Amino acid sequence: MHTGKLVRLRECRKEDIPLAQRFLNDSETRALIGMGIPYPYTLADEERRVEKYSAGNDTYNFAIETLERGRYIGRCGINEIDWNARTVSIGVWIGDKKYWGYGYGTDAMDVLIRFCFEQMNINKVKLGVFSFNERARHCYEKCGFAVEGVLRRELCVNGQYHDIIEMGMLRSEWEAR
């Protein structure tokens, strides 16, 4: 159910925590995903975050594991749900840079999207991408997302203002693919 061509999505585990902390404290990765001040996370910050993940909440976070060697390389999940409008906001990051640019993120995203539509019965999946993150934007376009808006200067990273690109995919568009 949660397996793609290159990765599978599984629950987050305690043993992933040190690696997740290292991935998220990498300044290049952090600048692509974090809107806040990039003060490094302590191990305890990451432990607390992962402890909150549970099948009993309305947020769903998955660890991304490579199929060929079972390696933990990143995380993806559903950050916000509007059950009334059947819309979810999702996100993904690949922390292990050896796996950048080879389709692992796209594969994880495809699995996550399928989960949203088939398991959650959602009508729309949406996300925001920083305007300078062209690799991610290309990945989302490959998954079928369309640009719906350019939210001007809503982000300040490394001393400069940037736009946030809003992208979305409707159930009907996903089914047509």
Place this chain on the structure above:
Amino acid sequence: MYTGKLVRLREYREEDIPLSNAFFNDNEIRGLMDSGTGYPHVLADTKRWVEKNSASHDTYCFAIEALDNGRFIGRCDICRVDWKARVAKVGILIGDKRYRGKGYGTDAMEALIRFCFEQMNLNKVKLDVFSFNTRARRCYEKCGFIAEGVLRREIYARGQYHDNIAMGLLRIEWEARQKDKSF
């Protein structure tokens, strides 16, 4: 500081609670401002909400009072602030229908925007408007907001899916408008 041509923005008061509750439970109003189920708020819900307003948090909610007769006619607020990117999200509601379509909302919005830029030192003010709410959209355009995106089918209201329009106003745009006005 908070006074426009038709309204002033002031703090919420205990005596506003019953009217505020009635405004919020009006189906027509509710259908324009939140995409939830529209289940009515009991008076205690509104009381709790008003009690939470305080100068010590990062959300700023104002009661809108008509200048001519001091009547409480609605509210406007800053509901989310990103201090790093200097962006705030705002919202407004004119609950008293006699004051609709006469510029009261636009006047309140202008006072709120001025508060964001001059008192909070923000760089951008943003808001969302449901696609079918053309009156509100025209008001925001009059205030200088530009549509930045059409977020398709993110609202479910009146038995149908609708789009949510994201609008924004940058500080430089607002400053240019203030200069134009003074000529």
